[in-house]
Amino acid sequence: MPNMVVCVKQIADPEAPAGSFKVDEAAKKVVAGAGVSQVVSPFDEQAVEAALRVKDAHGGKISVLSLGKDFVMDVIRKPLAMGADELILLQDPAFEGADSRSTAYALAMAIKKIGEYDLIFCGRQAADWDVGQVGLGIAEFLGIPSVTVAQKVEMVDGKVRLERVVADGYEVIEVSTPVLITVSNELGEPRYPKLKGIMAAARKEVPTWTAQDIGAETSQLGAAGARTKLVKLFAPVKEAKCEIIEGESPEEAAANLALKLREAKLV
Numbered sequence: 001m002p003n004m005v006v007c008v009k010q011i012a013d014p015e016a017p018a019g020s021f022k023v024d025e026a027a028k029k030v031v032a033g034a035g036v037s038q039v040v041s042p043f044d045e046q047a048v049e050a051a052l053r054v055k056d057a058h059g060g061k062i063s064v065l066s067l068g069k070d071f072v073m074d075v076i077r078k079p080l081a082m083g084a085d086e087l088i089l090l091q092d093p094a095f096e097g098a099d100s101r102s103t104a105y106a107l108a109m110a111i112k113k114i115g116e117y118d119l120i121f122c123g124r125q126a127a128d129w130d131v132g133q134v135g136l137g138i139a140e141f142l143g144i145p146s147v148t149v150a151q152k153v154e155m156v157d158g159k160v161r162l163e164r165v166v167a168d169g170y171e172v173i174e175v176s177t178p179v180l181i182t183v184s185n186e187l188g189e190p191r192y193p194k195l196k197g198i199m200a201a202a203r204k205e206v207p208t209w210t211a212q213d214i215g216a217e218t219s220q221l222g223a224a225g226a227r228t229k230l231v232k233l234f235a236p237v238k239e240a241k242c243e244i245i246e247g248e249s250p251e252e253a254a255a256n257l258a259l260k261l262r263e264a265k266l267v
C-alpha cells in the first residue's frame with residue numbers, strides 16, 4: 001500500500017476580483033483586501049484528489065504538508081475533510097522571505113522526516129505566484145524522479161502509470177517509485193468533503209513542525225536559502241484612448257481612418 005505525501009499551499013482566493021488586490025511596490029508584496037478569503041490552491045486540491053484516487057484503488061496513507069503562516073485552520077484542514085489521513089503544518093520565522101528553492105528545501109526536509117514515501121504530489125503551480133518550480137525542487141532535493149502536469153495517476157504492477165498533458169493530447173509514462181508528480185486541472189473536479197469527513201477533520205490533531213523539527217539548516221531556509229531576488233513588483237498601467245474619426249461621408253470617414261491607422265503604423 002503506497003505511502004503518499006501531498007504538498008498544499010494556502011493562498012488568497014484567486015477568484016476574488018482583481019480590484020481587491022493591491023501591489024505594495026515598496027514592500028514588493030501583493031496585499032489582498034480584507035474581504036478576500038483564503039483557500040487551498042486549486043491545483044493542490046487536485047493533487048489531493050489524485051492521491052485519494054490511488055488510495056481508493058490500493059489503500060495507503062496520505063500525509064498533507066503545508067508551509068506558511070497565518071493558517072486559517074478551517075481552510076487548511078480541507079484535505080483532511082476530503083479524506084487525507086494527516087496534516088502537518090510547517091511554520092517558523094526562519095521560513096520567512098522564501099523563494100522556490102528554500103520552499104522546496106523545507107518541504108523536502110519535512111518529507112524526509114515523514115520517512116516512508118512512494119508518491120509525492122504537488123499542484124502543477126501555486127495559483128498565486130504561478131512559478132511551478134517547488135515540486136521539481138523537492139524531487140531534486142530528495143534525488144527522485146519527477147513527472148509534471150499529470151491528468152491521471154494509477155498504480156499498475158507496483159509501478160506508477162501517468163497520463164501527462166501535452167499540446168493536443170497526452171502521453172503515457174511509466175515510472176517507478178518513489179516519484180514526485182505535479183497534477184494538472186485536467187485530472188477533473190476534486191471531491192467535495194462530506195459532513196462526516198468535515199467533522200472527523202475538525203477533531204484531528206494538526207502538528208506544527210519548525211525548522212528544528214525537520215532538521216533543516218537555517219542557512220538553506222527562507223531568505224537565507226533563497227537563490228532568486230525579487231527586484232521589482234508592479235501592476236502594469238493600462239491606458240485606453242478613444243478617438244472618433246469623422247468625415248463628410250462614410251467613404252471619407254473610412255479613408256481618414258485608414259490614414260490614421262497607417263500613421264500609427266498599424267496597417
Ligand SMILES: Cc1cc2nc3c(=O)[nH]c(=O)nc-3n(C[C@H](O)[C@H](O)[C@H](O)COP(=O)(O)OP(=O)(O)OC[C@H]3O[C@@H](n4cnc5c(N)ncnc54)[C@H](O)[C@@H]3O)c2cc1C
Nearest residue numbers: 007067097098099100122123125126129130131132133134
Ligand atoms: C513562508 C513563505 C514566505 C514567503 N515570503 C516571500 C517574500 O518575502 N517575498 C516573495 O516575493 N515571495 C515570498 N514567498 C513566495 C515564494 O517566493 C513562492 O511561494 C515560491 O517562489 C514558490 O512559488 P509558487 O508559490 O508559485 O509555487 P509553485 O512552484 O508554483 O508551487 C508548485 C506546487 O508546490 C507546492 N507548494 C508550493 N508552495 C508550497 C507551500 N508553501 N506549502 C506547501 N506546498 C507548496 C504546491 O503543491 C504547489 O502547487 C513566500 C512563500 C512562503 C511559503
